[in-house]
Amino acid sequence: MNGVSDPVSPNHLSYAVEGHGLVKRFGDFHAVDGIDIAVPVGSIYGILGPNGAGKTTLLRMLLGIIDPDGGHRRLLGEAQPLKLARAIGYLPEERGLYPAMKAVEAIAFMGALRGLPLREGRRRGRALLEDHGLGEAADKPVRALSKGMAQTVQLLGTIVHAPRLIVLDEPFSGLDAINQGKLEALIRRQAADGVTILFSTHVIAHAERLCERIAIVAGGRIRFEGSVGAARDRLRPQVRLETRRSDGPWRAAVPADALVEGNVWSFPLPLDGIEPLLKALVDGDAGIESLSIERPGLHDAFVAIAGAEAARDMVPAIDEEDGA
Known part of the structure; x- marks a missing residue:
């Protein structure tokens, strides 16, 4: 591994997460x-790609859960992330709470795993539950909660120790539209407090609404990195x-x-x-009778950048799964 072992002061960091040649x-x-990936401090950054694209493996390498076979990474300026x-x-894709x-x-309990005293964790936990x-x-025991409530509890356990960086792996999976909206609001509130948010998703709508920057991943490689607007600008507006x-x-x-259908014409803006x-x-x-110019959405940009095959597993809009 390259780099120093001492973390850089947060006041001098430009990037909360860095990976090079991973x-x-x-x-x-x-x-x-x-x-190669670089997540600016205080940003909401999305890793967007289909299942099997390498998103979870990338997150686990960045967090130090597994080591890369090549390249190096830094987390909050530290070359050894587990420190x-x-x-x-960190909210992994595989959820799990003790049902009783x-x-x-x-x-x-989740806060205690990150060094927060249990008494303080209970105090903060009640405040967070009330706030949400x-x-x-x-x-109530976890087994008595709805799926959406249980997932919210696990997310609150992820942030109870007031982390500087929050990493979420497919956080919207299994939630209905209402609970997805609540989760988006929570993410925005954390970012407003200066916390860096890094999350992976295959739901394009969340990345389009939340992210300041995105990385489009397919086949283990980054096909695009930049702002959502820059990705959409890859395509010309449609008339x-x-x-x-x-x-x-x-x-x-x-x-x-x-394209012509009757007296309706569709084509890229000249x-x-x-x-x-x-x-x-x-x-x-x-x-x-009518004339409109529509800017391409992120789904259209994803197809153009990563290809139609990679887009097959992507969800262009919010999932309507039953998770309430």
């Missing part, structure tokens, strides 16, 4: 194949035009590869903008 092999299979375990909150344990005790509308569930007339001299201004087309439509008396 490689992880399982036999002949490259789960992670030369990934800073108490400054990290009371909700508040479960939160306190689950005060009445504090003394949707509806006319009263189906033919006329104005037709020459409509791109030859436009490189010279909409004004020449609009002038031709008006001068040619096309009879404009």
Whole structure:
């Protein structure tokens, strides 16, 4: 491993998480194949990709749970991530709470694993449950909670020790739309307090709404890294035009590869903008019924960047799974 072992002061850190040339092999299979990643301090950063893309393996390497076969990483400036375990909150994809344990005790127990005294963990746990509308569930056993409530309890246990970095692996999996929205709000509140959030997801809508930066991962490699806006800007905006007339001299201004359905035309925004087309439509008396310009969404960008095959396992909008 490269780098010093002493953590850098948080006031001088630019990146909460850094990985350079990371490689992880399982036999002949490259789960992670030369990934570079840098997560700015205080940001919400999403790792977006289908199941099997290497997201979980990458997170576990960054956290120090497994070692890379190549490359090196830093967590909060520390080259040996496990030394800073108490400054990290980690919610793995495989959830698990003791079913007989009371909700508040479960939160306190998870905090104790990160060095928080049990008494303080119980105090903070009750406050967190009250703050998230689950005060009445504090003394109920986990087995008596709904799936969404139990997952919220586990998330609160992930943050009860006030970590500087929160790492969430597929945190929205299994939650219905209401509980997903609550989780998004919690993530935003933590980020507003200066906490760095790193999460993996295959639900494109969450990355599009939450993230300041994303990494699109497929086949163990990063295919794109940057802002959501920069990913969407890879594609030209789409024009949707509806006319009263189906033919006329104005037709020459409509791109030859436009999709046509009746008197409705769909095509990428021309490189010279909409004004020449609009002038031709008006001068040619096309009879404009409607004209709209839509910026491509992150799902369209994902398909263009990672390919249609990688996009098959992705969820463009919020899951409607039963997790309430």
